[in-house]
Amino acid sequence: MRNYRHSRRKAKDYALRALVGVCVLIALIPLVSIVYTAAVQGGQVFSVQFLTGQEPTFYCTPKITGNCSYGGIAPAIEGSFAMLALASLISIPGGIAAGIYLAEYSRGPLGRTMSFIADVMSGVPSIVVGVFVYVLMLTVLGPANVFSAAAGSIALAVLMLPVVTRTTEEGLRLVPQSLREAGYALGIPRYRTTVRVVLRSASGSVVTGAILAFSRAGSEAAPLLLTAFGNRRGFLGYNQPSEALPPIIYNWGTSGFGNLTTDAWGAALFLILIMLPINLGARIYLARRAKKFGTG
Numbered sequence: 001m002r003n004y005r006h007s008r009r010k011a012k013d014y015a016l017r018a019l020v021g022v023c024v025l026i027a028l029i030p031l032v033s034i035v036y037t038a039a040v041q042g043g044q045v046f047s048v049q050f051l052t053g054q055e056p057t058f059y060c061t062p063k064i065t066g067n068c069s070y071g072g073i074a075p076a077i078e079g080s081f082a083m084l085a086l087a088s089l090i091s092i093p094g095g096i097a098a099g100i101y102l103a104e105y106s107r108g109p110l111g112r113t114m115s116f117i118a119d120v121m122s123g124v125p126s127i128v129v130g131v132f133v134y135v136l137m138l139t140v141l142g143p144a145n146v147f148s149a150a151a152g153s154i155a156l157a158v159l160m161l162p163v164v165t166r167t168t169e170e171g172l173r174l175v176p177q178s179l180r181e182a183g184y185a186l187g188i189p190r191y192r193t194t195v196r197v198v199l200r201s202a203s204g205s206v207v208t209g210a211i212l213a214f215s216r217a218g219s220e221a222a223p224l225l226l227t228a229f230g231n232r233r234g235f236l237g238y239n240q241p242s243e244a245l246p247p248i249i250y251n252w253g254t255s256g257f258g259n260l261t262t263d264a265w266g267a268a269l270f271l272i273l274i275m276l277p278i279n280l281g282a283r284i285y286l287a288r289r290a291k292k293f294g295t296g
Helices: 002-042 048-052 074-105 109-122 126-141 149-173 177-185 190-201 203-218 222-227 245-253 258-293
Strands: none
Touching: 002 258, 048 074, 048 258, 074 109, 074 149, 074 190, 074 203, 074 245, 109 149, 126 149, 126 222, 149 203, 149 222, 177 190, 190 203, 203 258, 222 245, 245 258
């Protein structure tokens, strides 16, 4: 009887393992398909010249007109990194500070309200954020100064802020209360205990939240279509319109011209190659840090 029960448990275990494996494979199919298609289609134009060249000025379809100019995506790369840098400077410190406040200092209705608002903002469609920032810039600066890299950065920062806030808050709440009490027992002020002990213990969640926010902002096209607008000459300052990778992928991919469609796949491939190492690097960093401090 004991052998029968043991065999039955093993059979259930193997069946569930197989089911989980099948589910993982099914989930990987879209990812592998997207990466493969981007590599095949974008690989036709992906080169140093493509990454450093200017956008194509002649739109055509190679199968119909023969030779076509594919151009490059240098202006979009410049604009994307410039806007992501400013958005990160705005949202990551602000989100960490908000998460610390919600987890460590706010216990009343105000804290619950702020946490609820952060949850709601995490689910707000990006196009709504773009409309909000567009109206804000229109009201504050007037019609002549609506479109700019600064407006695009603000829109991306609004998208990033709730992600950083919620992941920081949840990470800090998972830190054992005994660590805080140990710091207080040693006479360490509360703010220093929070920064040096609690925040350091939750650094994995904080870094993860920052990476998730950066990845989301780096792939958003809708808010930039209404704020940054685009600029074929590259990044000319935060007070000028600017190009970015997600908008040109959308615009070129739906243009109907063969050379622009291929360029869109090339830009998508570059975006994948940028975001993938960032995520992998963060995973490696977190794994090494967990091993160093003996946490998992």
